[in-house]
Amino acid sequence: MSATDFRLTAVRTFGSPLYVYDIEAIRKRFDLLIDLLGGRFGISYAVKANPNTGLLKAIRDKVVTFDASALAEVERAMATGIGAERITFSGPGKRRVEIERAVELGIGELVLESLADARIAAEAARRLGRVQHVLVRINPASAPRAFGVNMSGKPSQFGVDEEDMEPVLKEIAAMPGLDLIGFHIYSGTNSLNPEAIADNFSIFAAIFRKAAGMVGRKPKKLIFGSGFGLPYLPEDAPLDIEEVARRVNPIVDDLRADPTFAGAELALEMGRWLVGPAGWLLSSVVAEKHSRGTDFRICDAGFNNQLAACGMMGSVIRRNWRVSNISAPDAPEATYTLTGPLCTTIDVIATRITMPALAIDDVIAIENSGAYGLTASPSRFISHPEPREVIWTGNGFQDVTESLLNHWSIPAHGITQGLVQEEL
Numbered sequence: 001m002s003a004t005d006f007r008l009t010a011v012r013t014f015g016s017p018l019y020v021y022d023i024e025a026i027r028k029r030f031d032l033l034i035d036l037l038g039g040r041f042g043i044s045y046a047v048k049a050n051p052n053t054g055l056l057k058a059i060r061d062k063v064v065t066f067d068a069s070a071l072a073e074v075e076r077a078m079a080t081g082i083g084a085e086r087i088t089f090s091g092p093g094k095r096r097v098e099i100e101r102a103v104e105l106g107i108g109e110l111v112l113e114s115l116a117d118a119r120i121a122a123e124a125a126r127r128l129g130r131v132q133h134v135l136v137r138i139n140p141a142s143a144p145r146a147f148g149v150n151m152s153g154k155p156s157q158f159g160v161d162e163e164d165m166e167p168v169l170k171e172i173a174a175m176p177g178l179d180l181i182g183f184h185i186y187s188g189t190n191s192l193n194p195e196a197i198a199d200n201f202s203i204f205a206a207i208f209r210k211a212a213g214m215v216g217r218k219p220k221k222l223i224f225g226s227g228f229g230l231p232y233l234p235e236d237a238p239l240d241i242e243e244v245a246r247r248v249n250p251i252v253d254d255l256r257a258d259p260t261f262a263g264a265e266l267a268l269e270m271g272r273w274l275v276g277p278a279g280w281l282l283s284s285v286v287a288e289k290h291s292r293g294t295d296f297r298i299c300d301a302g303f304n305n306q307l308a309a310c311g312m313m314g315s316v317i318r319r320n321w322r323v324s325n326i327s328a329p330d331a332p333e334a335t336y337t338l339t340g341p342l343c344t345t346i347d348v349i350a351t352r353i354t355m356p357a358l359a360i361d362d363v364i365a366i367e368n369s370g371a372y373g374l375t376a377s378p379s380r381f382i383s384h385p386e387p388r389e390v391i392w393t394g395n396g397f398q399d400v401t402e403s404l405l406n407h408w409s410i411p412a413h414g415i416t417q418g419l420v421q422e423e424l
């Protein structure tokens with residue numbers, strides 16, 4: 001079956017809107033990357049990119065560690081049989097109960113974003129009579145160039161600023177209950193430029209050397225935030241991953257040649273590049289309108305289901321993503337404004353996009369939707385049904401639909417008295 005065939009079959013079977021993940025294609029991306037890196041790095045998969053437990057299960061054997069950014073992500077990973085020791089927990093604004101629970105669960109490494117995180121973790125570990133492995137997240141003083149998103153070189157809520165790290169690292173290194181085993185840097189993402197990615201890795205290596213020197217330790221673990229991007233826009237060329245490996249591998253080898261780093265385990269932390277391209281949001285055309293010179297096609301998915309594709313996840317200017325007509329790919333071309341079903345003017349998927357003509361019930365595929373798709377979208381807005389999620393195995397489909405809405409196993413922050421349930 002061709003790619004178009006299985007996506008159409010999926011919509012006929014499960015209806016739309018629908019997320020489809022081609023799991024073999026995802027696994028092949030892991031294999032390609034692992035191969036190109038030649039064993040230098042283990043993959044740390046960022047659960048936030050796509051936390052679907054069916055998908056997590058299907059990539060378990062390719063991933064060394066899973067990086068969670070909320071306790072609920074830790075729990076989701078563990079629910080698929082991933083041991084706590086294979087999970088790292090990063091992210092700003094961790095709640096006290098999240099840190100305490102993570103320590104209690106025996107999380108592999110806690111990624112400390114601040115001294116405050118460290119104090120809570122140390123207290124919890126001492127109470128349990130444990131020693132918790134921790135990494136300190138360092139926020140570089142310089143910003144990576146040619147990155148779609150950057151979190152460094154400016155005021156930021158993420159990590160410990162490089163300029164301030166010395167006293168913080170020394171204090172954490174001396175805290176009973178914690179074992180500072182290494183460092184973590186994730187300073188930006190969505191770069192399509194191998195040279196910029198390599199430059200960024202050189203910045204990481206220099207900071208890791210500086211940090212290790214400050215605490216006088218040989219790190220056991222270093223996490224490199226990959227920053228690998230995707231060609232979201234029609235004019236973007238995919239990241240040349242071979243070129244990235246050619247440029248990055250020597251930087252890693254050079255770091256490893258230093259006896260301080262010879263024994264360190266290295267992790268490449270990433271999400272979107274691995275799972276984004278082999279996922280599509282499929283949506284049907286439910287209405288059409290010709291208005292004042294513009295042909296509209298109104299679809300059953302909009303920003304409620306794919307916020308980023310509609311230009312609302314950090315983009316300053318909304319630009320058309322890659323969208324295709326999978327029902328009639330050979331139809332003569334026409335130009336449309338594609339919208340979602342929401343009762344607001346900002347629910348636009350594509351403006352003046354030229355593509356094979358779309359009729360009612362035809363299905364469009366929004367590309368690069370395997371990462372930051374449903375999980376990053378405000379699906380409650382206007383109460384349309386949530387899309388189902390299915391995995392295409394190459395032979396058939398696995399329905400992996402689940403609700404993310406009620407996933408709290410810890411109390412909400414700030415409760416000082418018992419909850420009162422009133423009869424309505």
Ligand SMILES: Cc1ncc(COP(=O)(O)O)c(C=O)c1O
Nearest residue numbers: 046049090186189269270271272
């Ligand atoms: C700490 C951390 N690690 C990993 C990632 C994954 O990034 P990407 O999906 O762009 O590879 C993110 C994304 O924001 C992050 O904040």
